[in-house]
Amino acid sequence: MDGVNAVSGETANWHQTGYVLAPYQTLEVKGWRKSLQRVAAFFFTEQQSSSGAQRPAEKSSSLGTGHGRSEASHARYTSFERATVNPEEVIAIHYDTYRNLVAMGVIKAPRIATPFPGQFVPDPR
Numbered sequence: 028m029d030g031v032n033a034v035s036g037e038t039a040n041w042h043q044t045g046y047v048l049a050p051y052q053t054l055e056v057k058g059w060r061k062s063l064q065r066v067a068a069f070f071f072t073e074q075q076s077s078s079g080a081q082r083p084a085e086k087s088s089s090l091g092t093g094h095g096r097s098e099a100s101h102a103r104y105t106s107f108e109r110a111t112v113n114p115e116e117v118i119a120i121h122y123d124t125y126r127n128l129v130a131m132g133v134i135k136a137p138r139i140a141t142p143f144p145g146q147f148v149p150d151p152r
Contacts (some may be wrong), residue, residue, distance in 0.1 A: 029092050034060045041114050047107045047146035057100050090123050 032039045033056055034046070038066045048054055058066035072093035121133075 033058070041117065046102075047105055057098055059094055060099070060100075060102065063102050063104075065097050065101065066100040068098050069093075070095040089127060 031037070032043050032045070034044050035061065038041060046054055046056070050142050058067075058068040060066050068094050071090045073089075073091060123131070123133075125134075127132045
């Protein structure tokens with residue numbers, strides 16, 4: 028989150044520790060890993076207050092991800108050998124406020140319906 032490894036807290040790099048999933052398995056990553064039993068829940072906050080604040084900040088109104096309440100989330104260690112030196116695919120997900128996403132052209136602003144577009148019933152002659 029915010030360019031930070033949610034398991035180790037280090038600036039994200041694909042060579043680091045992470046979660047290993049079986050094919051078609053899903054995982055809900057609930058927060059910043061604090062131990063094998065607990066996480067600090069993710070929550071949206073201003074970029075300056077987020078866990079990613081040590082990296083170059085975006086504009087001040089951008090969102091970041093903070094450390095929230097402690098929640099149960101069990102994990103365990105496993106061994107893992109990478110099949111290739113480089114990843115087969117890297118996916119980056121960017122998020123921000125609705126207003127900023129519209130300003131950047133990521134999403135289109137909805138058209139506002141005009142119930143009375145300036146044309147009303149004329150008086151009879």
